[in-house]
Structure formats: structure tokens, C-alpha cells
Amino acid sequence: MTKLKLGPLVDDKPVKLTVELPAAVHRDLITYAAALAAETGGDAVSPDKLVRPMIERFMATDRGFAKHRRSAKSAVSRRETGGGAPQPRP
Incomplete structure (x- = not known):
């Protein structure tokens, strides 16, 4: 059997979000849920229980997003500490 990217799902307090999906995506989510249960x-x-961990996994493995998040955090950190752009060395 193929190793799926998602593991067992953690029961967590949800935030309500409404999303419209094409029927084909919904069918694929049902199929994925069955494969995950078997694995x-x-x-x-x-299917609605799969969306959160899939989005989390997607964002965790997206290198471009990770780079953007790191640069955004360092910009906030510089603002909070009063630091600006790095000063050139003499």
C-alpha cells in the first residue's frame, strides 16, 4: 500500500470555515478518507475532517511559504527590537 502524507487525525477544536469544492474534489476526499482508514x-x-490536516501539511511542506514566513517573522522581530536594516561593516 502507498504511504499517505497524512497520519491519524487529532481531534481539535475547529474554527468554522465555509468552502465550495468541485464535486470531483469531494469524491477524491471521500476516497482519500477510505484509504487513510485502511492505512x-x-x-x-x-471529508470535511481531512481539509484541515491537508492544508496544514501542504503549508508545512511548501518551501516558498516557509521562506516567506521566516522573512515576515524577522521583519516583525526587527521592528519590535527597534532594529532596521543591517548596518554595513567598515
Whole structure:
């Protein structure tokens, strides 16, 4: 069996978000839920329970997003400490 990117799902307090998906994506989510259940030995979850961990996994493995987030954090850190752009060395 193929190793899926998602593992067992953690039950967490959700934030309500409404999204419209094409029917084909919904069918794929149902199929993915069944594959995940078979791989982890758990029960199949509803497709809406897959969206959060899939988005989390996608963002965690997106190198461009990670680079953007690091640069945004360092910009905030520089503003909070009163630092500006690095000064050139003499």
C-alpha cells in the first residue's frame, strides 16, 4: 500500500470555515478518507475532517511559504527590537 502524507487525525477544536469544492474534489476526499482508514486501521472520517490536516501539511511542506514566513517573522522581530536594516561593516 502507498504511504499517505497524512497520519491519524487529532481531534481539535475547529474554527468554522465555509468552502465550495468541485464535486470531483469531494469524491477524491471521500476516497482519500477510505484509504487513510485502511492505512491507519481507524474508521473513515468525513471529508470535511481531512481539509484541515491537508492544508496544514501542504503549508508545512511548501518551501516558498516557509521562506516567506521566516522573512515576515524577522521583519516583525526587527521592528519590535527597534532594529532596521543591517548596518554595513567598515
